[in-house]
Amino acid sequence: EVQLVESGGGLVQPGGSLRLSCAASGFTFSSYWMSWVRQAPGKGLEWVANIKQDGSEKYYVDSVKGRFTISRDNAKNSLYLQMNSLRAEDTAVYYCARHPEGTFDIWGQGTMVTVSS
């Protein structure tokens, strides 16, 4: 079964850091672009970052540039999002998604990140 499972969310104070992980199974992870997409409570979807199959290209939405870093370990079939200098507006459910040809065809269940003092 094709599956993505996120972990690492939680409550963090403004200015703090958090590292999200996403474990992939059921498909050849190293063959796909991968992305993080977030959804603030009661709001719509926002693409956050993505990474090429070999990690050589990475792109970010402007609001997280310089604060978030996406990475992957193809040997471990895992995707990561290092989030630093977190702000209240980063509060959201963060989804890991497979990202072929520009669409998002497989999604994880999401992990909640709450930035609050």
Added chain:
Amino acid sequence: DIQMTQSPSSVSASVGDRVTITCRASQGISSWLAWYQQKPGKAPKLLIYAASSLQSGVPSRFSGSGSGTDFTLTISSLQPDDFATYYCQQYNSYFTWTFGQGTKVEIK
């Protein structure tokens, strides 16, 4: 950045109704458009890609059309499982991918 605008923001409909949702891009995106369905507390699900291609396993009552700046998602005969929020997403613009604000389909 390309902005995506959906209308209406919400629609009330009954089982068996035909429902149409519109998505407009702020500039031409050819046919690089996808549609997603999201139920409360769940991850989105890809329904349609390339504006009109049905994702594997998606019921044929869902269809998409359009190109350039104007697109539609149609549910030909609304079923109880279809009450959800629907999002469009453009993928014409490399290095940034944007979603519409969503359309909630509610029970009338």
